[in-house]
Amino acid sequence: MSYNTFGHMFRVTTWGESHGPALGATVDGCPPGVEISEAFIQQFLDKRRPGQNKNTTQRQEPDAVRILSGVFEGRTTGTPIQLMIENTDQRSKDYGTIAQQFRPGHADITYHQKYGIRDYRGGGRSSARETAARVAAGGVAQAVLRHLVPGLKITGYMVQMGEKHIDRSRFDAAEIDRNDFFIPDAGSVEAWGDYLLEIRKAHSSVGAMIEVVAEGVPPGLGAPVYAKLDTDLAAAMMSINAVKGVEIGEGMAAALLTGVQNADEIVMGPEGPEYLSNHAGGILGGISTGQPVVVRFAVKPTSSILTPRRSINTAGEEVEVVTKGRHDPCVGIRAVPVAEAMMACVILDHLLLDRGQTGGLRGEIG
Numbered sequence: 370m371s372y373n374t375f376g377h378m379f380r381v382t383t384w385g386e387s388h389g390p391a392l393g394a395t396v397d398g399c400p401p402g403v404e405i406s407e408a409f410i411q412q413f414l415d416k417r418r419p420g421q422n423k424n425t426t427q428r429q430e431p432d433a434v435r436i437l438s439g440v441f442e443g444r445t446t447g448t449p450i451q452l453m454i455e456n457t458d459q460r461s462k463d464y465g466t467i468a469q470q471f472r473p474g475h476a477d478i479t480y481h482q483k484y485g486i487r488d489y490r491g492g493g494r495s496s497a498r499e500t501a502a503r504v505a506a507g508g509v510a511q512a513v514l515r516h517l518v519p520g521l522k523i524t525g526y527m528v529q530m531g532e533k534h535i536d537r538s539r540f541d542a543a544e545i546d547r548n549d550f551f552i553p554d555a556g557s558v559e560a561w562g563d564y565l566l567e568i569r570k571a572h573s574s575v576g577a578m579i580e581v582v583a584e585g586v587p588p589g590l591g592a593p594v595y596a597k598l599d600t601d602l603a604a605a606m607m608s609i610n611a612v613k614g615v616e617i618g619e620g621m622a623a624a625l626l627t628g629v630q631n632a633d634e635i636v637m638g639p640e641g642p643e644y645l646s647n648h649a650g651g652i653l654g655g656i657s658t659g660q661p662v663v664v665r666f667a668v669k670p671t672s673s674i675l676t677p678r679r680s681i682n683t684a685g686e687e688v689e690v691v692t693k694g695r696h697d698p699c700v701g702i703r704a705v706p707v708a709e710a711m712m713a714c715v716i717l718d719h720l721l722l723d724r725g726q727t728g729g730l731r732g733e734i735g
Contacts, residue, residue, distance in 0.1 A: 387496030401447030410508030474672030507710020529578035577701025588659035597655025618650020
């Protein structure tokens with residue numbers, strides 16, 4: 370069992386390594402007749418692409434996606450869609466010194482313990498570069514969602530980087546794509562930039578918190594027990610490299626609330642039920658309510674840093690490790706489009722599951 374596939378009806382298998390000739394995804398279960406193109410998918414990859422500014426890794430990859438199958442005359446055929454992204458700017462020599470060493474905080478030691486062999490060049494399969502394939506697959510999911518649920522919108526952004534938090538009273542979604550950090554708070558950009566520069570000068574890195582919201586999600590997606598929408602969303606986000614914690618709605622903060630505070634009161638509106646708050650994050654009992662689905666996750670600091678750290682090598686000898694090469698001082702920045710991609714894949718998967726089980730029927734209210 371290889372565990373390189375996720376999803377139920379909309380299934381994505383990613384393949385490839387950081388320093389191999391290419392990486393990509395095989396998308397199966399995509400409905401036929403959906404308009405799609407390489408240019409449409411490319412817009413999502415461009416948000417994640419490395420080397421675009423001083424605050425991310427300087428590895429220069431165009432991340433140009435190619436559709437090899439499953440699309441004819443600009444529309445999906447219902448057969449597997451093969452997506453490929455070539456690697457063009459590998460510097461494998463940067464990793465020669467750590468070929469026999471285990472970098473602290475990396476998957477090096479666990480991969481070695483499990484498989485007895487590892488691709489030390491950039492981490493191979495454990496590299497965050499694998500997420501480019503997810504973003505490409507997410508582009509396919511976005512195309513299908515626009516076809517099936519035109520009003521659905523997915524938006525990701527950073528809400529925290531180390532000690533820096535956004536000011537939610539100044540939340541402006543229009544600012545998200547106007548700065549290097551994907552933050553909805555224009556007034557914080559300069560301070561965040563200065564803060565990250567100091568982190569880089571100290572030869573270190575810093576963690577982050579990402580929030581992703583899906584608006585226009587129909588009620589009724591998910592299931593009460595083993596196919597909960599929030600279960601699959603949590604698993605999807607947790608599978609992203611460097612993610613160490615996931616929250617839905619209030620998340621951990623729900624532990625601070627009373628039942629009176631946490632209950633999302635319901636009133637009857639002109640078009641159906643309306644909620645007066647959204648502590649649940651748009652999901653109750655594993656099933657979507659029709660409110661915005663809100664997911665938040667924590668990303669650990671990039672493990673590849675220039676500050677020496679104690680470790681061991683494959684011979685069991687103690688060594689001092691310095692990880693050279695080109696690395697993100699805050700890997701959370703480029704996790705934003707990955708979060709959007711995973712949200713799109715999971716929402717579409719549950720939409721297709723619901724259509725298969727219920728045909729989209731809903732219990733009447735009022």
